[in-house]
Amino acid sequence: MSAVMTAAVMNQTARLTLEKRPVPAAGAGDVLVKVAYVGVCGSDMALFENGYIGDSVVTAPMVLGHEASGVVVALGGGVTSLAVGDRVALEPGVPCGACDFCREGLYNLCPEVFFWASLPATEGALQEYVRHPAAWCHRLPDSVSLLEGALIEPLSVGFHAVRQAGPGVGDRALVLGAGCVGLLTTLTLRAAGVRDVMVADLMPNRLELAEGLGGHPLDADGLDRLDKEVAAAPSAAPRYVFETAGNAVTMDRAISLCRPGGTVSFVGYTKSGRADLNVNLLIDKELTVRTVFRYRGCYPPAIAAVASGAIPADRVVSNVFPFDQAQAAIEHAIRAKANVTKCVIAVDPEWEIQA
Ligand SMILES: [Zn+2]
Ligand SMILES: [Zn+2]
Known part of the structure; x- marks a missing residue:
């Protein structure tokens, strides 16, 4: 695997640049995921267009995207729940696991949560590889496509x-x-x-x-x-x-x-x-x-509902753009609101064919 990857980095408002970055290493408990699809969410559009959401302002280079699916390509130490080659939907919020809210099961309300591309976090999924805790990567059954995998996040809402x-x-x-x-x-x-x-x-x-x-x-x-x-x-x-x-x-x-x-x-x-x-x-x-603030405990049942055919989530997708047109994808999602229900960026759709 090459040690360098491409990331879509927002260095200034309304401008994404494809930059080379080192591929992250999977630490203990993590997996390294080759990203397949990333959905463009309203929060990505707001950060892209305005450079802020509410009182939070973008002050550092940022990688957008929190609705992601991909394929596990490496395991960090101690990971037994997933295997290389597993197709996964990535839950973008990683709570602390130890605060009162986490212990009560209200992990979406954890004040220490790390959530992709939500300020102050500037790390998101619009890049070729992401490192993520295995516990927050949900395996997709064969009947769920990687495109559907990227829709599990908004479906969970x-x-x-x-x-x-x-x-x-x-x-x-x-x-x-x-x-x-x-x-x-x-x-x-x-x-x-x-x-x-x-x-x-x-x-x-x-x-x-x-x-x-x-x-x-x-x-x-x-x-x-x-x-x-x-x-x-x-x-x-x-x-x-x-x-x-x-x-x-x-x-x-x-x-x-x-x-x-x-x-x-x-x-x-x-x-x-x-x-x-x-x-x-x-x-x-x-x-x-x-x-409703995000979701908790919704990925497994949402994946099961898609797998069973009860929820044809991919029907909401209106546009799929290739990774090198990430800029155009977000601009289109903003400008063509009347025609867009969901823009998805195919970071590496090849995996869909192999899967
Ligand atoms: Zn979203
Ligand atoms: Zn917590």
């Missing part, structure tokens, strides 16, 4: 959202926003036996895709009609509403559209971090509010 809310078989749900996470939430709800999953978005092709995935599409007019239906017959309103658009207006709408006694889940971040919400209505309806 949808999984966590659905598990946190806890809808049952035959329930009625509304998903606000048909971007990647909205669509993967839709697929998870359908797989969980939710009877009627309404999906609202303003962009027609996203709605078309949502319909193809078993959702009931609602455009702006459809949402207005639902408003009237809910006002006339509150018990017919969706019992579970998932806001995935990260929009203050739809967050407020989630409250007004939810069935009294139901559950509203806030999944998306707003740009400003603020939203003006009708809290009196929230109280009057006795709604339960759930929130």
Whole structure:
């Protein structure tokens, strides 16, 4: 194996440069993974476009990407859970394992977590090789492709959202926003036996895709009609509403559209971090509010659901770019929002053929 690899490094805002870096060595407990696919996430787009997220500013060269799959090419000391040649989905957050939150099983809330390409961490997956703890590399069964492997990360967000809310078989749900996470939430709800999953978005092709995935599409007019239906017959309103658009207006709408006694889940971040919400209505309806910060314990069941065919996660992929066009991939994801549900960068798709 060559000791030098290529990494897509952001040295300045909105500019990725392919640079040579030494291939990392796998330390004790780690594996070295040849990266196959990396999904472009909203957080990558924000860091690329603005050079900051919220109060965190990029001040050092950064490698973007946290939605990755690959193939194990070397084992560090003591690793017995994986073998060279295993295809894996990499869980990008490595918690400390020792704090109160970790010990309570709330590892996504660990204050010491290292999470790829999330400031202050400037290390991400958009490079040919990554070193990662074996414990956070999840083996993919043969029926899950490496492309699907890169989608386990955003799927886990949808999984966590659905598990946190806890809808049952035959329930009625509304998903606000048909971007990647909205669509993967839709697929998870359908797989969980939710009877009627309404999906609202303003962009027609996203709605078309949502319909193809078993959702009931609602455009702006459809949402207005639902408003009237809910006002006339509150018990017919969706019992579970998932806001995935990260929009203050739809967050407020989630409250007004939810069935009294139901559950509203806030999944998306707003740009400003603020939203003006009708809290009196929230109280009057006795709604339960759930929130989702990344996920915990979702990779294994999400992989199993994809393996079984219950969740065709790769259907949300709209574009696959080669590694040498990583810059174009992120620019496209930002500029062509109406047509993009998920851009994926094929760092080394050869492995798909060999697998
Ligand atoms: Zn992501
Ligand atoms: Zn911890």
